[in-house]
Amino acid sequence: MGNIKVRFAPSPTGMLHVGNARTALISWLFTRANNGHFMLRIDDTDKVRSKDEYELAIEEGLSWMGMDWDSKARQRDRSDIYESKIEQLKTDGRLYPCYETPEELDLKRKSQLSRKLPPIYDREALELSEDKIKSYKAQGRKPHWRFKLNHAPIIWNDIVRGDIKFDGKDLSDPVLIREDGSPLYHICSVIDDIDYDITHVVRGEDHVSNTACHIQMFEALGAKAPIFAHLPLLSDKEGGKLSKRIGSLSLKDLQDDGLEPMSIVSLMARLGSSEPIEAFSDIKTVIDNFDISKFSRGTPKFDAEELVRLNTKILHEMSFDNAKPRLIELDLSELDEEFWNIVRPNITRMSDAKEWWNVAKGPVTPIIEDPEFIKAALELMPPTPWNKDTWMNWANAVKAQTGRKGKKLFMPLRQALTGMDHGPELSELLLLIGADNAKQRLQNDKKAA
Ligand code: GLU
DSSP states (O other): OOSOEEEEOOOSSSOOBHHHHHHHHHHHHHHHHTTOEEEEEEOOOOTTTOOHHHHHHHHHHHHHHTOOOSEEEEGGGGHHHHHHHHHHHHHTTOEEEEOOOHHHHHHHHHHHHHTTOOOOOOOGGGGOOHHHHHHHHHTTOOOEEEEOOOSSEEEEEETTTEEEEEEGGGSOOOEEEOTTSOBOHHHHHHHHHHHTTOOEEEEEGGGHHHHHHHHHHHHHTTOOOOEEEEEOOOBOTTSSBOOHHHHTOBHHHHHHTTOOHHHHHHHHHHTTBSSOOOOOSOHHHHHHTOOGGGBOSSOOBOOHHHHHHHHHHHHHTOOHHHHHHHHHHTTOTTOOHHHHHHHGGGOSSTTHHHHHHHHHHSOOOOOOSOHHHHHHHHHTOOOSSOOTTHHHHHHHHHHHHHOOOHHHHHHHHHHHHHSSSOOSOHHHHHHHHHHHHHHHHHTTOTTOO
């Protein structure tokens, strides 16, 4: 593909939601897979709801997932540019003033619906007499402005949805300028996409009918519309609309839950595509294997448990070098490669490593249900130095002396040594616990480490 330029355009009115994080990721992977330019565009035309802290959180979220951007723009810095294009559309007669109040528009809609008519704006504003306009102005009414759609077919080939056809006559002329004179998202977005030479727009399918209007705005401004890819929105795992709980799930929630960013990347890069979901350990491989044409219209089901499964798999395969920075974040800088390799198969989240660290280094509360048995085991504890055969030799000796075997032999020892009834192989864990700790635990010394 030639020089492609793609933008991700979040509104900084809240935390980055999983659905938007997915749109960002797919846009980014598509761009990087095609050596394109990725732009972050902050859609902050809503001055009341847009907040700097959300903008920062969005950037942090993208970076956490491993995404970067080649340029950044904010719509609030571009008012003058919008102003001149808006004037052009007014001069060309593509923007027309409307004086209806929200209540009047609501009444119109209700009356259309009660007559089983589609709630399309009836263009009454185009019929207003000079006198009527004068009287509205005298009442202090200020106009909002609508874009006059051509009543003609609007056709495009969508990367995800294939051929799409609308007719301008079935759509309401969109409002582009508010009563206070400020421009709305639609026009700012189209002007930006033109100015920044955006070649591809990847966004959610909730924008499909907006796109039909946007295509006419590109034409009205003398530009060629970009290529569109509208991704289906995520549903919950039963296939319903994202439930309230998941519906409000932000990327930050997943981060706070202790999940690895690569588990989210792995899931979102494939969910809704015909490619199988795989646990990827690095983002470069995801880019190299990414193909946007594999996405289709079917609604992808988001299952948080699947994320945990991927997270587990990613951790089980993670090298010590990759784990190291995460371990340092968790105050586990002393945890070395040997320890990592032993606990890695036993963790679901990185923070579980801390649990095993505590099990090895203490303090732990030993579980001792049969003190006699544990006393016998203590007496048979092999001398140091210990090696990987120590555990088996010790267990065999205890077995010979007490006649116990299987679970009855191993479980009480595990419980006494670790205070838990599951965990990494004792042959390995024992070496991490060390002879001093092991002895103290079997003695059930209250000061035991
Ligand atoms: N700010 C819009 C949104 O978050 C952007 C849509 C678009 O990509 O044009 O829905």
